[in-house]
Amino acid sequence: MTQDGRRLRGQRSRETILAQAVGLASVEGLDGLSLGRLAAEIGISKSGFFAHWRDKQELQLDAVDWAVRQWREHIVVPALHAPAGVRRLFALHQARLRFYAERVLPGGCFFLAVQAEFDDHPGAVRTRIVQALHNWEAFIRSLVEEAIALGELDQGVDPAQLAYEIEALGMAAVPHSRLLDERLAFAHARRTVLQRLRGLCPNPSLLPED
Amino acid sequence: MTQDGRRLRGQRSRETILAQAVGLASVEGLDGLSLGRLAAEIGISKSGFFAHWRDKQELQLDAVDWAVRQWREHIVVPALHAPAGVRRLFALHQARLRFYAERVLPGGCFFLAVQAEFDDHPGAVRTRIVQALHNWEAFIRSLVEEAIALGELDQGVDPAQLAYEIEALGMAAVPHSRLLDERLAFAHARRTVLQRLRGLCPNPSLLPED
DNA sequence: AGACTATCTGAACGATCGGTCGTTCAGATA
DNA sequence: TATCTGAACGACCGATCGTTCAGATAGTCT
Numbered sequence: 289m290t291q292d293g294r295r296l297r298g299q300r301s302r303e304t305i306l307a308q309a310v311g312l313a314s315v316e317g318l319d320g321l322s323l324g325r326l327a328a329e330i331g332i333s334k335s336g337f338f339a340h341w342r343d344k345q346e347l348q349l350d351a352v353d354w355a356v357r358q359w360r361e362h363i364v365v366p367a368l369h370a371p372a373g374v375r376r377l378f379a380l381h382q383a384r385l386r387f388y389a390e391r392v393l394p395g396g397c398f399f400l401a402v403q404a405e406f407d408d409h410p411g412a413v414r415t416r417i418v419q420a421l422h423n424w425e426a427f428i429r430s431l432v433e434e435a436i437a438l439g440e441l442d443q444g445v446d447p448a449q450l451a452y453e454i455e456a457l458g459m460a461a462v463p464h465s466r467l468l469d470e471r472l473a474f475a476h477a478r479r480t481v482l483q484r485l486r487g488l489c490p491n492p493s494l495l496p497e498d
Numbered sequence: 499m500t501q502d503g504r505r506l507r508g509q510r511s512r513e514t515i516l517a518q519a520v521g522l523a524s525v526e527g528l529d530g531l532s533l534g535r536l537a538a539e540i541g542i543s544k545s546g547f548f549a550h551w552r553d554k555q556e557l558q559l560d561a562v563d564w565a566v567r568q569w570r571e572h573i574v575v576p577a578l579h580a581p582a583g584v585r586r587l588f589a590l591h592q593a594r595l596r597f598y599a600e601r602v603l604p605g606g607c608f609f610l611a612v613q614a615e616f617d618d619h620p621g622a623v624r625t626r627i628v629q630a631l632h633n634w635e636a637f638i639r640s641l642v643e644e645a646i647a648l649g650e651l652d653q654g655v656d657p658a659q660l661a662y663e664i665e666a667l668g669m670a671a672v673p674h675s676r677l678l679d680e681r682l683a684f685a686h687a688r689r690t691v692l693q694r695l696r697g698l699c700p701n702p703s704l705l706p707e708d
Numbered sequence: 709a710g711a712c713t714a715t716c717t718g719a720a721c722g723a724t725c726g727g728t729c730g731t732t733c734a735g736a737t738a
Numbered sequence: 739t740a741t742c743t744g745a746a747c748g749a750c751c752g753a754t755c756g757t758t759c760a761g762a763t764a765g766t767c768t
Contacts, residue, residue: 335747403673404615455670
């Protein structure tokens with residue numbers, strides 16, 4: 289492949305469009321997202337979209353993929369820098385809360401907005417969302433299993449159930465911080481998981497006290 | 499007040515419209531809800547709405563109130579039949595899960611759909627949603643405090659934090675049951691809260707073992 | 709019977725939706 | 739230089755959105 293300035297420009301456009309689309313979708317949802325408003329916010333023409341995507345659904349699918357990559361970079365990768373075991377599990381939870389607190393996405397969480405929107409809308413977009421959610425929970429579960437294998441969590445722990453807990457307590461921080469008390473929401477989300485992990489950990493000193 | 503057949507008919511219309519609107523909003527959200535589709539599903543004309551509500555927002559506000567009443571009847575009232583304390587707290591959680599599992603609303607949970615939609619949309623509707631959410635959490639908190647006062651929960655328990663836990667673990671059952679595994683989601687939501695309450699209760703035999 | 713009122717309808721409105729059209733322009737190719 | 743291609747544009751399409759309005763229907767009151 290030789291360097292083609294045209295394709296390079298197109299790729300940059302796609303990137304900025306997708307970034308903006310994920311941000312907007314975190315507020316309005318993927319269906320609530322309107323091509324006209326999206327174009328206006330970026331400062332391009334609406335018809336320009338169709339040089340990159342056949343229709344709105346194609347853009348939605350790419351937006352999901354883009355959001356998954358963003359999630360990986362902001363939450364998964366930083367967590368992998370923590371030592372394996374219970375500390376990595378808690379680092380994952382903290383990275384997620386930081387992602388929310390720093391308002392990386394204007395709507396808080398792309399996946400929360402999109403799950404609530406598509407759980408009753410069959411189609412290709414829903415399928416891709418399901419896949420992303422499944423991979424995410426499987427990843428949490430694998431960290432739990434690793435922590436058990438390392439002897440940093442009780443043997444009796446059900447990995448799927450603890451993964452459900454961590455996911456639920458992290459996700460709930462979004463609406464709580466936006467609709468009620470922001471400081472309290474993040475404090476509760478953090479402390480709940482922390483105390484839960486400490487309670488299940490034979491060596492609680494691996495984790496901060498509070 | 500004399501009996502007026504017209505007003506009676508109007509009230510019945512309002513009721514069926516609101517019931518349908520809450521159901522539809524649990525799927526599409528309160529903004530995603532379209533008057534045209536709503537009218538078509540009920541079998542009335544679109545313009546008939548405006549005999550009952552000035553505009554769409556007025557209908558949205560009444561829909562929130564209606565959903566709150568439904569929530570009270572289906573979840574709060576049944577829980578109050580359980581003996582005060584930790585058993586009532588768990589009964590509340592179970593009533594909620596039953597409400598979801600029985601698919602009373604086609605979208606699963608009106609408040610989940612609506613929270614994700616309005617956390618970034620200031621206005622009267624958001625204000626009313628915030629109020630409803632606040633009242634709900636305050637109610638859970640009051641049950642926690644009651645259980646502590648009755649000596650059925652450890653003194654050290656932070657009522658606000660435990661309320662956050664119960665709310666988060668219940669709410670998360672909706673997208674999990676719809677997008678991943680329904681049976682597992684409800685099982686996790688139930689067992690997590692159950693084990694948590696048993697762990698905090700000096701007399702665990704008040705609660706079922708599993 | 710006639711005046712009045714609440715409910716509901718059908719037709720129409722301006723705005724916006726996703727999407728298509730032909731066209732323009734920059735950059736690559738030969 | 740001549741030709742081709744990818745990106746982006748403005749104008750426009752039919753459909754649907756929330757909303758308005760004049761009028762029909764039906765139940766109440768004098």
